[in-house]
Amino acid sequence: MTTQDELRPTLTTEAGAPVADNQNTETAGVGGPALIQDQQLFEKLAHFNRERIPERVVHARGAAAYGTFTVTADVTPYTRAAFLSETGKQTEVFLRFSTVAGNLGSADAVRDPRGFAVKFYTEEGNYDLVGNNTPVFFIKDAVKFPDFIHTQKRDPYTGSQEADNVWDFWGLSPESTHQVTWLFGDRGIPASYRHMNGYGSHTFQWQNEAGEYFWVKYHFKTDQGIRNLSQDEANKLAGEDPDSHQRDLREAIERGEFPTWTVQVQIMPATDAAAYRFNPFDLTKVWPHADYPPVEIGRLELNRNPDNIFAEVEQSIFSPAHFVPGIGPSPDKMLQGRLFAYADAHRYRVGINADHLPVNRPHATEARTNSRDGHLYDGRHGRQKNYEPNSFGGPVQTGRPLWAATPVGGATGNHAAPTHAEDDDFVQAGNLYRLFSEDEKQRLIANLAGFIAKVSADREDIVERAIDNFRKADADYGQRLETAVRELRKQR
Numbered sequence: 001m002t003t004q005d006e007l008r009p010t011l012t013t014e015a016g017a018p019v020a021d022n023q024n025t026e027t028a029g030v031g032g033p034a035l036i037q038d039q040q041l042f043e044k045l046a047h048f049n050r051e052r053i054p055e056r057v058v059h060a061r062g063a064a065a066y067g068t069f070t071v072t073a074d075v076t077p078y079t080r081a082a083f084l085s086e087t088g089k090q091t092e093v094f095l096r097f098s099t100v101a102g103n104l105g106s107a108d109a110v111r112d113p114r115g116f117a118v119k120f121y122t123e124e125g126n127y128d129l130v131g132n133n134t135p136v137f138f139i140k141d142a143v144k145f146p147d148f149i150h151t152q153k154r155d156p157y158t159g160s161q162e163a164d165n166v167w168d169f170w171g172l173s174p175e176s177t178h179q180v181t182w183l184f185g186d187r188g189i190p191a192s193y194r195h196m197n198g199y200g201s202h203t204f205q206w207q208n209e210a211g212e213y214f215w216v217k218y219h220f221k222t223d224q225g226i227r228n229l230s231q232d233e234a235n236k237l238a239g240e241d242p243d244s245h246q247r248d249l250r251e252a253i254e255r256g257e258f259p260t261w262t263v264q265v266q267i268m269p270a271t272d273a274a275a276y277r278f279n280p281f282d283l284t285k286v287w288p289h290a291d292y293p294p295v296e297i298g299r300l301e302l303n304r305n306p307d308n309i310f311a312e313v314e315q316s317i318f319s320p321a322h323f324v325p326g327i328g329p330s331p332d333k334m335l336q337g338r339l340f341a342y343a344d345a346h347r348y349r350v351g352i353n354a355d356h357l358p359v360n361r362p363h364a365t366e367a368r369t370n371s372r373d374g375h376l377y378d379g380r381h382g383r384q385k386n387y388e389p390n391s392f393g394g395p396v397q398t399g400r401p402l403w404a405a406t407p408v409g410g411a412t413g414n415h416a417a418p419t420h421a422e423d424d425d426f427v428q429a430g431n432l433y434r435l436f437s438e439d440e441k442q443r444l445i446a447n448l449a450g451f452i453a454k455v456s457a458d459r460e461d462i463v464e465r466a467i468d469n470f471r472k473a474d475a476d477y478g479q480r481l482e483t484a485v486r487e488l489r490k491q492r
Contacts, residue, residue, distance in 0.1 A: 142337020
């Protein structure tokens with residue numbers, strides 16, 4: 001009779017040789033020392049020691065799923081991107097959610113922005129839209145990003161996140177006031193990845209077939225409804241189920257409850273940008289909807305879980321520099337820095353050929369480059385020449401830029417971003433505060449005061465600077481926060 005074991009495939013070494021015994025190490029006699037000739041032992045241990053790659057410096061903690069993006073409106077007057085070319089057209093996508101500051105083993109239910117990175121596998125190559133669950137960010141220039149992240153990560157001496165560092169930087173960087181108000185409001189801790197919005201956050205360029213170009217901002221509005229956690233609820237959940245958001249996403253898709261988002265864009269004619277009341281390329285600002293109402297362009301659905309977290313989630317890479325014809329960058333100084341930084345991070349973290357991995361390579365077309373060799377190279381190019389131009393039938397350039405050229409002028413230098421009529425660091429933070437209900441304001445004040453109160457007793461200057469930024473946004477905001485912080489610090 002055939003046993004069940006006889007029907008199963010044979011376990012092999014990495015080289016394909018059958019393994020005789022996977023339970024006992026080969027030794028010099030019973031009870032003797034292990035032999036170096038035990039290939040299975042040393043192959044397994046060597047591989048095990050190398051199973052991890054460096055985690056992402058930011059956005060290390062994440063979950064992802066595959067799905068589809070469906071066009072629901074005609075946007076051809078604004079962009080020539082092929083995947084947006086007709087109503088009803090579908091494109092495969094891969095969406096990775098993440099927290100920003102925590103490491104790979106941190107909890108999901110924490111107060112932190114959430115990454116919202118979408119890879120569109122289009123017929124013209126992959127388009128990566130790498131955003132967050134907030135429409136703004138803490139800083140407006142990429143040169144400050146390493147310093148900002150250092151304040152959010154562990155202090156080099158204490159090994160812990162320090163309130164002194166966080167509020168020292170935010171207090172000295174008043175541009176952060178708007179995003180800090182978002183972060184410590186009700187939406188600072190989403191109940192799940194399914195119950196939050198996503199935003200491209202940056203301003204991007206769209207160009208149509210006629211060569212006209214427009215500035216756009218992306219919004220992904222959750223169809224499940226916004227749901228958030230209070231600080232107490234989050235503290236409890238983070239301790240009981242650190243994987244709460246990842247588990248919720250995976251199990252919802254397994255149940256067939258596929259989460260969806262309505263995709264909208266704000267569209268600004270290029271000629272409006274110079275005179276607009278806010279710098280349209282400032283990542284710390286929004287475009288008020290009264291000025292540029294969001295219009296629906298599509299629907300995004302997630303309907304398939306990854307089969308292997310390491311291969312498909314950990315090794316997935318996203319770069320804001322991955323554009324397709326008809327879509328391009330803007331002068332946003334944070335975006336400009338990310339065009340380099342993200343791709344460079346993946347070259348270091350995953351390897352120079354990370355784009356060849358199944359989750360990262362184009363699904364609806366083929367990548368044709370002259371890059372060869374290096375870690376993970378699989379020899380896919382065969383005998384093809386590795387230079388251009390060549391006379392051996394190699395790939396050639398199109399001669400047509402992916403996006404429109406934009407005018408520039410003036411002398412080179414370390415320039416601050418240009419200011420517009422209503423550009424200051426506080427007006428939009430104040431506007432956001434005044435939109436909150438009284439209950440929302442009370443929770444915001446409590447969340448902020450609880451953290452500011454942790455600043456060291458001998459650093460009142462840090463406390464005062466932090467509070468003063470909120471006072472400049474709104475007098476009531478600052479006064480209530482000052483009162484709450486002083487009361488908490490008395491109790492310490």
